[in-house]
Amino acid sequence: MARRLVLALLVAFATLITLPTSALAAARPLRVLYLDQSVGWKHVPVARPEGGGPSSSNLALSETAMIAIGQESGAFTAQVTQDAREITPERLADIDVLVFYTTGALPISPRAWAAVQQRVAAGKLGFVGLHSATDTGWDYTGPGEPYTRFIGGRFAGHPWTQGTPVRIETLDPDFPAVAMWPVSFDYAEEIYQHSDFDPTRVRVLQTLDFAGTPLKRPYAVPVAWARQVGKGRLFFTNLGHTPSTWDDPRFRKQVAEAVKWAAGRTAGAATPDVFRQTMWQFKALLAYEPVAGRDDRAILARLSKMDPVWQDATAKRIAELRTVYPNKPDSDRAPFDAAYRAVLVDVLARGGVK
Template sequence: MIAIGQESGTFVAEVTQDAREITPQRLESVDVLVFYTTGALPISAEAWSAVQARLAAGKLGFVGLHSAADTNWPYEGPGEPYDRFIGGQFAGHPWTEGTPIRIETLDPDFPAVSMWPLSFDYAEEIYQYSGFDPARVRVLQTLDFAGTPLKRPYAVPVAWARQIGKGRLFFTNLGHTPSTWDDPRFRRQVAEAIRWAGKRTRGAAKPDVARQATWQFRALLAYQPVAGRDDTAILERLEKADPAWREATASRIAALQPAYPAKPESDRVPFETAYRAILAEVLMRAQSR
């Protein structure tokens, strides 16, 4: 972080491995708080309340990197517990270190993802999340299962932004492997994320529910490709479907994640039943357009 700040000329980093140094008094001289953390942090309720209050007032920005979504601690106080604040909680990483993936950039104009191609192949450890609500964040990058060998029938976001009062939050799941940290694009992403969170650049954080619903449909269709089925045409017809139905069905697709078998020997019947019912409904709706 120190090196990225120096080479970009964007920020001066003060680094700590002791979360107890985050205090209401210390926060008064901080513009952007960056978490590259994991596990339970020893942050006092007073400090976490102050983080959220300053962010909501527009006096602080927040950036989470990779395992910041695998961070949590008990909290009862004003605002939100950390897992809801960040946008989603680690629920496994089917895409382990070095797994080939394809990432789609949904908002190429957003400054903290503009350095990446619209679609690109990569190798990283990618999380899936519990408690993720696409209606509360703007998804900026997502896995594209059309080009990712290890598939799931539900969308898996990679980066998102969130407006909290007058403050800004950015999260990216990238950042596990040393090769990612050596990638000039990722280093620029970190710098630009800090600039955006610190209100030095513009970029919309309003949720795009319609676009995010489309990526739920894309994941559903890509999970088990069928020769001769024109998924592009199906998606085009679904774009014209009733918005309320699209949003409700996208939520049902997202709900397949906790039903997905945790182990190869797990009972697949509940998942398969739900998956096939949704797929049949989606295909029927597309045919009726």
């Protein structure tokens, strides 16, 4: 019996040492650095109790959750910090994925931000942004891109405040970082809309569906997207504002799968889906003021066959409606109404409605 045990151990050891380095790396948990620093508005999930620190048990809700998600999934181990100055080129060498839940102008050095981008582009570092990671940005003129362009957009308001009911459509149900959600589901969250959003650079994985969202807007609002950055990967989700979201097993699984995908452990294309995003712009426009008896499906079918140049130009016109949408109930609606009616008349005419 003892000889058999020794032989089995020798075989196991021999197998281990002959595995390729890549296989050994894939077998170990990923190393995550979670930054949840607030320079400005502080969300409840990132608020530490008075006197709480990274070496104490008084961590923020999301910090505790991030550590637990890594342990429960076995996918990663997490270090947490609320000081972007801890991100240095030297420390990045020991990190596989950066996760940001941040706000404001972070005190990250140009040297460190250049190193982040270089490592991501080389496929040595993944990046995951949660909720307010797009409400973040600082002056940067070094190599690579400013943060806003890197992550894909800048916070431009949240009409859907905490607890607002929304309907979310999952566009790529097989993508590992959104596969845990139904194709269509109702939720209650705070959802951001964005400026500086370029549909040619990202693949939108989830979006608001205004056919089932009571508070409507006449332009598309992405909820989650993915981006290929050189050999590296970036994932962002709007979700994560409320403590209840952090308690949701689906969101916790999403975080784990996003980390794995960003690190290259799972498959999932981030090819930009410009045509699909264009069609969702049309859907949002038509859903803003639904008309009984109007066949929106038929209209969309016709629009899908229009000249791509017109499609792209019209999608941009629809997206620009966000910039003139009244910010307050007593705001002047004339600029918005004029722009909205003009693009709606054009879309309906192209869609066969006279």
